[in-house]
Amino acid sequence: MNFTKMHGLGNDFIVIAGEQQLPDNAAQLAIDLCNRFFGIGADGLVYILPSENADFRMRIINSDGSEAEQCGNAIRCVAKYVYDNGLTNKELITIETLGAGAQAVQLRVEGGKVQTVRVDMGEPILNGLAVPTTVDQEQVVEHPIEVDGREFRFTAVSMGNPHCVIYVDDAANFDLAAWGPKLETHPMFPRKINVEFVTVNSREHTEMRVWERGAGPTLACGTGACATVVASVLNGYTDRTATVSLKGGDLLIEWNEADNHVYMTGPAAEVFRGSL
Numbered sequence: 442m443n444f445t446k447m448h449g450l451g452n453d454f455i456v457i458a459g460e461q462q463l464p465d466n467a468a469q470l471a472i473d474l475c476n477r478f479f480g481i482g483a484d485g486l487v488y489i490l491p492s493e494n495a496d497f498r499m500r501i502i503n504s505d506g507s508e509a510e511q512c513g514n515a516i517r518c519v520a521k522y523v524y525d526n527g528l529t530n531k532e533l534i535t536i537e538t539l540g541a542g543a544q545a546v547q548l549r550v551e552g553g554k555v556q557t558v559r560v561d562m563g564e565p566i567l568n569g570l571a572v573p574t575t576v577d578q579e580q581v582v583e584h585p586i587e588v589d590g591r592e593f594r595f596t597a598v599s600m601g602n603p604h605c606v607i608y609v610d611d612a613a614n615f616d617l618a619a620w621g622p623k624l625e626t627h628p629m630f631p632r633k634i635n636v637e638f639v640t641v642n643s644r645e646h647t648e649m650r651v652w653e654r655g656a657g658p659t660l661a662c663g664t665g666a667c668a669t670v671v672a673s674v675l676n677g678y679t680d681r682t683a684t685v686s687l688k689g690g691d692l693l694i695e696w697n698e699a700d701n702h703v704y705m706t707g708p709a710a711e712v713f714r715g716s717l
């Protein structure tokens with residue numbers, strides 16, 4: 442089986458195309474292949490599959506074997522893969538995901554290759570029980586949560602996958618490992634959760650570090666960047682269009698007022714190809 446190693450701002454994936462459906466052993470494959478010592482090494486395993494509702498379908502398995510409903514950085518990699526490998530010649534395509542249905546994906550091509558991708562990530566889900574959290578409120582904004590005697594306040598946003606956004610003084614130096622896993626698996630989150638620690642620098646710029654559900658500390662999280670801007674607007678900290686700076690680089694996020702959709706613009710890169 443052939444694979445392509447790709448990343449979006451250092452959030453890296455093993456991309457496999459050509460299968461008609463997810464293999465039965467996808468979870469174990471993800472665990473084995475994502476292992477950075479005994480396997481290829483990646484944050485996730487991504488399958489490009491046929492779709493009845495869109496040009497392509499993407500399914501993403503975290504490095505712990507759990508399937509996620511959505512993945513922003515991986516969608517940009519899939520878009521680059523299908524265009525650069527001649528599976529489409531369109532520069533506006535649709536990709537279906539578990540958590541957001543068919544999404545419009547705009548490719549910016551230079552030198553015959555996709556450099557930047559703008560994805561319609563759909564509408565954020567803010568209802569507490571729908572994210573899901575155990576908080577039965579229409580919106581969960583600055584809600585208290587305690588772990589190991591320390592109280593945090595979080596804003597909950599789903600982009601198809603769940604996110605817990607927490608504002609801290611210095612996100613770039615926050616101790617992710619100390620608090621990320623405890624929040625990821627907190628009983629307030631029935632399906633666990635991705636945790637974003639955010640510092641607001643201006644109304645157009647935030648710094649964010651992420652502890653991802655099922656993958657741990659990654660260099661970037663596309664859906665997390667979307668959740669960060671949505672939460673920052675809800676809290677009155679930023680405008681609806683803002684840059685989110687992550688350890689791996691910047692994403693431009695717009696929560697459009699007219700259609701309530703969140704748009705994410707960023708790069709995608711191919712590193713190498715291999716066969717298993």
Ligand SMILES: N[C@H](CCC[C@H](N)C(=O)O)C(=O)O
Nearest residue numbers: 509512513514602662663664
């Ligand atoms: N770990 C995430 C999936 C990957 C999301 C992230 N890599 C992105 O770019 O959105 C979850 O279980 O919801």
